[in-house]
Amino acid sequence: MRLMLNTLLLVVAVGLWGCQEEDKRVTMAEDVKSDNVVVNIVTKPVIHAFSWVIGEGVEIDKAVTYVNKDGFLQLEIQGHNRAFNPIVFEYKVEWLDKAGMVVDTTTSKWLQTSAAAKAPFAIKAVAPRTTAVAFRMNTRKIPN
Amino acid sequence: MIKKLMAFALFASSVALTFVGCSPQTENVDTINDQGKAVMQLDYRDFDRAASQMVQSMVESGTFKKEGGGRYVVAKGRIVNDTMQHIDTDQLMGKVEQEMTRSGLVVMTAAVGAGNAPKDSLVYSSRELTRDSDKADEFNKDTVQAKGQLIAPELSISGKIIQRNIRYDNGKQQVEYYFQLQMNNLTNGLVFWQNEIVLGKRGDSKKVPW
Numbered sequence: 001m002r003l004m005l006n007t008l009l010l011v012v013a014v015g016l017w018g019c020q021e022e023d024k025r026v027t028m029a030e031d032v033k034s035d036n037v038v039v040n041i042v043t044k045p046v047i048h049a050f051s052w053v054i055g056e057g058v059e060i061d062k063a064v065t066y067v068n069k070d071g072f073l074q075l076e077i078q079g080h081n082r083a084f085n086p087i088v089f090e091y092k093v094e095w096l097d098k099a100g101m102v103v104d105t106t107t108s109k110w111l112q113t114s115a116a117a118k119a120p121f122a123i124k125a126v127a128p129r130t131t132a133v134a135f136r137m138n139t140r141k142i143p144n
Numbered sequence: 145m146i147k148k149l150m151a152f153a154l155f156a157s158s159v160a161l162t163f164v165g166c167s168p169q170t171e172n173v174d175t176i177n178d179q180g181k182a183v184m185q186l187d188y189r190d191f192d193r194a195a196s197q198m199v200q201s202m203v204e205s206g207t208f209k210k211e212g213g214g215r216y217v218v219a220k221g222r223i224v225n226d227t228m229q230h231i232d233t234d235q236l237m238g239k240v241e242q243e244m245t246r247s248g249l250v251v252m253t254a255a256v257g258a259g260n261a262p263k264d265s266l267v268y269s270s271r272e273l274t275r276d277s278d279k280a281d282e283f284n285k286d287t288v289q290a291k292g293q294l295i296a297p298e299l300s301i302s303g304k305i306i307q308r309n310i311r312y313d314n315g316k317q318q319v320e321y322y323f324q325l326q327m328n329n330l331t332n333g334l335v336f337w338q339n340e341i342v343l344g345k346r347g348d349s350k351k352v353p354w
Binding site: 105 | 177179180182189192193195200206208209243244246248249
């Protein structure tokens with residue numbers, strides 16, 4: 001009985017140690033940080049397989065816009081990659097004027113970016129016209 | 145004999161038709177949403193990417209807002225092509241100049257260019273013809289450019305495109321392209337703005353990157 005209680009306490013202690021709060025500003029890669037009860041050499045393949053099966057990928061958290069001191073609209077898209085592998089993709093930002101019309105600019109091209117595995121990422125863009133007041137963004141897979 | 149000849153002709157024509165049917169058809173490139181594969185050389189998509197990032201860097205820098213209003217007058221300096229490819233550097237610079245001009249931050253001058261060569265020789269030749277030649281009398285004096293009208297540039301833009309080839313293991317190679325641009329203040333020689341965009345391509349070492 002005493003042995004069982006000690007074992008249980010040990011498991012709980014290890015579990016709590018593994019779940020200790022990490023600084024969210026720092027993302028430690030899976031193969032860099034320490035293993036714990038939940039994520040270890042045994043469970044990793046299962047977790048990866050599950051992630052792949054449910055099709056985890058990139059998600060956008062928020063889009064921040066502001067007009068800089070020169071009057072140009074700046075955009076920062078903040079998101080995170082839920083997958084266990086880096087995801088490379090292309091995005092295109094189009095700028096819209098007050099009437100909702102697309103501003104004709106050569107900067108609205110498909111540009112490449114990459115989101116590291118299980119990590120946050122950001123995309124920055126600047127409208128090259130002061131007439132731009134809004135934006136829309138499209139993404140696509142890198143053509144193979 | 146005739147039957148054999150006809151049979152051979154029929155066979156030959158059907159083979160020829162088959163090959164014609166298999167040859168790739170010419171199609172227009174969708175330059176808006178191009179799904180084409182990457183190539184080892186620089187193609188228009190690479191120039192688009194480099195120009196887009198350069199312009200955004202310039203606009204974001206906040207250094208081109210002229211104190212007291214107005215726009216900076218920019219002359220195009222030398223853009224060196226240090227790659228193994230025959231590149232017209234205007235493929236990059238045309239986009240950058242166009243977008244910067246349309247941003248309202250700068251205006252390009254056609255009167256001054258790298259190596260004392262004006263961007264547009266007509267700036268001077270039209271003056272020679274309409275003002276200084278024996279045909280000058282044919283032109284209405286009110287429409288002829290007066291002396292002292294050209295605006296001197298305040299900034300110049302110059303740069304370089306560099307290529308580096310690196311051989312990898314397993315029959316692969318990596319080609320790195322560096323697009324470097326800088327905007328210089330012609331009054332004091334200081335570098336006003338500078339940026340580098342790197343594009344890398346990795347593929348079969350048998351593919352020729354030029």
